[in-house]
Amino acid sequence: MRPPAVSRRSLLLGSAAATAAVALPHAQPASAQSSASASNGAGQEAVPFHGLHQAGVETPLQAHGVFIGLDLARNVGKADLARLMKVWTGDAERLTKGQPALADTEPELAVVPARLTATIGFGPGVFQRSGLRGQKPDWLQPLPEFAIDRLKPEYTGADLLLQLAADDPITLAHAQRMMIKDAAGFAQVRWAQRGFHRAAAHTETGATGRNLMGQLDGTVNPQPETGQFDELVWISDGAPAWLAGGTGMVLRRIRMKLDDWDALSRPEKEMAMGRRLDTGAPLTGSAETDLPDFAAKHNNGFDVIPETAHVRAAAGSVNRVQFLRRPFNYDDGFLPNGNPDLGLLFAAYAANLETQFTPVQRRLAKVDLLNLWTVPIGSAVFAIPPGCDSGGFIGETLLS
Amino acid sequence: MARKIGATRSMIVVAVAAGALALAGCSSDTDTAAEETTSAAEAATLAVAEPWAKASEGPMSATFGVVTNDSDSAITIVSADTSASDRTELHETVQSDGVSTMREKDGGFTIAPQESLTLEPGGNHIMIMDIKEPIEVGDDVTVTLNLAQGDPITFTAQAKETAAGEEPYDHGGDSKDGNMDQGNMDSSDESMNMG
Numbered sequence A: 001m002r003p004p005a006v007s008r009r010s011l012l013l014g015s016a017a018a019t020a021a022v023a024l025p026h027a028q029p030a031s032a033q034s035s036a037s038a039s040n041g042a043g044q045e046a047v048p049f050h051g052l053h054q055a056g057v058e059t060p061l062q063a064h065g066v067f068i069g070l071d072l073a074r075n076v077g078k079a080d081l082a083r084l085m086k087v088w089t090g091d092a093e094r095l096t097k098g099q100p101a102l103a104d105t106e107p108e109l110a111v112v113p114a115r116l117t118a119t120i121g122f123g124p125g126v127f128q129r130s131g132l133r134g135q136k137p138d139w140l141q142p143l144p145e146f147a148i149d150r151l152k153p154e155y156t157g158a159d160l161l162l163q164l165a166a167d168d169p170i171t172l173a174h175a176q177r178m179m180i181k182d183a184a185g186f187a188q189v190r191w192a193q194r195g196f197h198r199a200a201a202h203t204e205t206g207a208t209g210r211n212l213m214g215q216l217d218g219t220v221n222p223q224p225e226t227g228q229f230d231e232l233v234w235i236s237d238g239a240p241a242w243l244a245g246g247t248g249m250v251l252r253r254i255r256m257k258l259d260d261w262d263a264l265s266r267p268e269k270e271m272a273m274g275r276r277l278d279t280g281a282p283l284t285g286s287a288e289t290d291l292p293d294f295a296a297k298h299n300n301g302f303d304v305i306p307e308t309a310h311v312r313a314a315a316g317s318v319n320r321v322q323f324l325r326r327p328f329n330y331d332d333g334f335l336p337n338g339n340p341d342l343g344l345l346f347a348a349y350a351a352n353l354e355t356q357f358t359p360v361q362r363r364l365a366k367v368d369l370l371n372l373w374t375v376p377i378g379s380a381v382f383a384i385p386p387g388c389d390s391g392g393f394i395g396e397t398l399l400s
Numbered sequence B: 001m002a003r004k005i006g007a008t009r010s011m012i013v014v015a016v017a018a019g020a021l022a023l024a025g026c027s028s029d030t031d032t033a034a035e036e037t038t039s040a041a042e043a044a045t046l047a048v049a050e051p052w053a054k055a056s057e058g059p060m061s062a063t064f065g066v067v068t069n070d071s072d073s074a075i076t077i078v079s080a081d082t083s084a085s086d087r088t089e090l091h092e093t094v095q096s097d098g099v100s101t102m103r104e105k106d107g108g109f110t111i112a113p114q115e116s117l118t119l120e121p122g123g124n125h126i127m128i129m130d131i132k133e134p135i136e137v138g139d140d141v142t143v144t145l146n147l148a149q150g151d152p153i154t155f156t157a158q159a160k161e162t163a164a165g166e167e168p169y170d171h172g173g174d175s176k177d178g179n180m181d182q183g184n185m186d187s188s189d190e191s192m193n194m195g
């Protein structure tokens, strides 16, 4: 018998710690923990991970979200990406149910599912990998440059998207920790953009959220599980075929210059948007869901909703819902000049970004008065593959 | 790929060792046990939940999970086979003089009726020796547990990276220690990295 080797860990922790570690009782079964830790039942709601489509798109807004952009390691090819997707799928299957991930180092943090969703996207860079060229949808490319853009590389572009959202910030932090840890060696985080809405308990599920300008943001949107949603958001024809059931996604990080914005009067703010701040109703109506009447004029002949108003510029001559907007607010402290560093993580989903989204952004870049108080500082596009069933994995239609 | 992962792993091992040590993979979930087991026979009375294996470049790896005995009599796991190698041992981890050492478990693992056995880094585990080719993150390892009572049970363990569990192997001093993780070639670390 040679003397046992002294491991780095034993040196680090000393003998007491090493002994204690083994003596510790095992964690409770996850099910027991769940019921014990959520006495009022809040947070126990789980969003199914499996399905035709990935969760996190049609899902009513959660209180917290994070968009993580990763770049693939140089040597990662198709088979490696498939392995990462299998591990991420396994993590998401468990964590969204409130169960610890495999090899979860903090299983106690996993027990509150809190409507956790994990949504995975592929950026253009994925399709430069061998075996995957030629599989890129035509619309999957960086947006054209707009005059209003002040894009920063640290918020722009990425090979992979991991979009996580939950009603509980610890649930979210834990899912992020596990899944990013599991991507080690495959991909490196380029950016992580965290956002939020009102606490779930303080709002009705599915209600329109407010952005940090105080506006109701998300009124004109396709309604989940309608034919309109299917048509605008989910890819059906599948060009390319592997994307059938998936969608396209744009993430724009848009800073709000709130100090300047707050110099406006309330009516001026409402004119810039074309909607009321309190009810979110168009200036030509009385309820949030009223259709704006862009032809309506004041007695003096001026438009009630000016041509430069955000909703009018966005609607264009189409004047109907064109894609899904599912934004989160961000508030990351203060800039060196003392201005607040906050704004909107503008996330939009469309079956074809090029034909549905880009024309709107082009119009807004030209005429939207809101541009005086908002600055796009990040931009990224992704193809969101379809969902998967139990036993499958996200991306299998592309990678297997 | 695997080499790169190994390097990352060795860099973070110091930082996470303290947290990982106590908790890694040691929760059990009897609710999901049944659905996660592909039973080789109808009469199988062990269920395995949360099965996973340690990604490794070789020569060793390990597999973990929570094995539950739902029957009314004790069941002993006498040996295991895996798709990753031709040589598998049942290991326990023991403490002496403040050092964790793993060694073969005499007589296998006996699980009392209605009890479960947690296989985890730094604790009991199924050691996979002389692996044929690297087990990469996301790979599936098929594991069969041979029982003293009844038919063997088989399950699939997904390979994951783990920083936890670096016990030296007390194998009677007859063979030379190697380091199973080529990414972890820190000369100050003499332990084998086996789960």
Ligand code: HEM
Residues within 6 Å of the ligand: A211, A213, A215, A216, A217, A218, A219, A220, A221, A252, A254, A255, A256, A273, A275, A292, A310, A311, A312, A314, A315, A319, A320, A321, A322, A343, A344, A346, A357, A360, A361, A364, A374
């Ligand atoms: C910080 C930046 C932005 C803010 C604060 C903002 C805010 C709003 C608000 C309050 C509404 C009205 C309520 C609603 O329908 O949701 C609206 C509508 C809309 N916005 Fe934005 N938005 C911003 C950026 C963008 C961008 C970048 C786009 C697309 C390129 C966009 C496209 C739209 C569309 C299509 C509508 C619906 C227009 C309609 O048909 O009535 N928005 N936005």
Ligand SMILES: [Cu+2]
Residues within 6 Å of the ligand: B062, B091, B102, B103, B125, B126, B127, B194, B195
């Ligand atoms: Cu061992």
